Amino acid sequence: MKLLRFKKNGRKKNGVVINGGVVEIEHSVLEASQSPPDDFKRKNFYSLDEIKIIPPVQPSKVVCVGLNYRDHAEELNMDMPEEPVLFLKPPTTIIGHNDSIVYPPYSQQVDYEAELAVVIGRDARFVNFEDSLDFVAGYTSLNDVTARDLQQKDGQWTRAKSFDTFCPLGPWIETDMDPSSQKISMKINDKIKQNSNTKNMIFPVEELISFISNIMTLKAGDVIATGTPPGVGPMHVGDVAEVNIEDIGILQNKIISLE
Incomplete structure (x- = not known):
């Protein structure tokens, strides 16, 4: 499972890569990594060229x-x-x-x-x-x-x-x-x-x-x-x-x- 953070229309979102595109999810990337995919509340689907991929995490170090x-x-x-x-x-x-x-x-x-x-x-x-x-x-x-x-x-x-x-x-x-x-x-x-x-x-x-x-x-x-x-x-x-x-x-x- 590939989890990512991205921007769409200037707003930061979380998603999972599926079928060459991205499905927006309400879980954070870290929450999603610890949860079964069936628990994800899924929202919109975007193609990769519609979004701006941002770093997948914001670490303290x-x-x-x-x-x-x-x-x-x-x-x-x-x-x-x-x-x-x-x-x-x-x-x-x-x-x-x-x-x-x-x-x-x-x-x-x-x-x-x-x-x-x-x-x-x-x-x-x-x-x-x-x-x-x-x-x-x-x-x-x-x-x-x-x-x-x-x-x-x-x-x-x-x-x-x-x-x-x-x-x-x-x-x-x-x-x-x-x-x-x-x-x-x-x-x-x-x-x-x-x-x-x-x-x-x-x-x-x-x-x-x-x-x-x-x-x-x-x-x-x-x-x-x-x-x-x-x-x-x-x-x-x-x-x-x-x-x-x-x-x-x-x-x-x-x-x-x-x-």
Whole structure:
């Protein structure tokens, strides 16, 4: 089941993707992810070209995982981490499908990073491995946009990861999929730049949820970005970036300048 948030005539609505279109529902996306579809009170039907898709959730935080693909570690000639390496992106970085990524004038190299994102369905604290998926609302696609030159200059990641528009998310949440075996790719202007599978993750989704929830409370709607596969590289103004995850679909964004 694919759940999304969208705008129609300037009003925010919630919906489920059915037969190539969207059925409006009264449940919120998070409520719907925890409810059987027969409980949905359904309203209007729209085609996808009639609506403006917006980010599927508004998280209090985006918790990101660095170096979580074996093939990416091998590409960088780096040792496998013994435990997840974490950093945060602020919620002001989030944009939706077909929104524009703004290339900041402070950077000379802005990179793409295709990632599987986990959406938390209910508050999670001190969760064990075995129960961790019970706290998941679903999964979506994410582009962890990074000002690579600023990351290298600063020696830490906050500024490089935190510019407004640096976290495209969407287009919707897929509630029924296996996160442990998903093809994941990034295209820039229709050319494949990253191409891997989530089975190459060092730390699986269950371990990430348990590990993070033992550090900080994951609130309903929070997002975990699970790391990027090999092939990371630069984007330029005018490029179109497409994250494609097998059971989710395509998250597309164009890169623009402030000028």
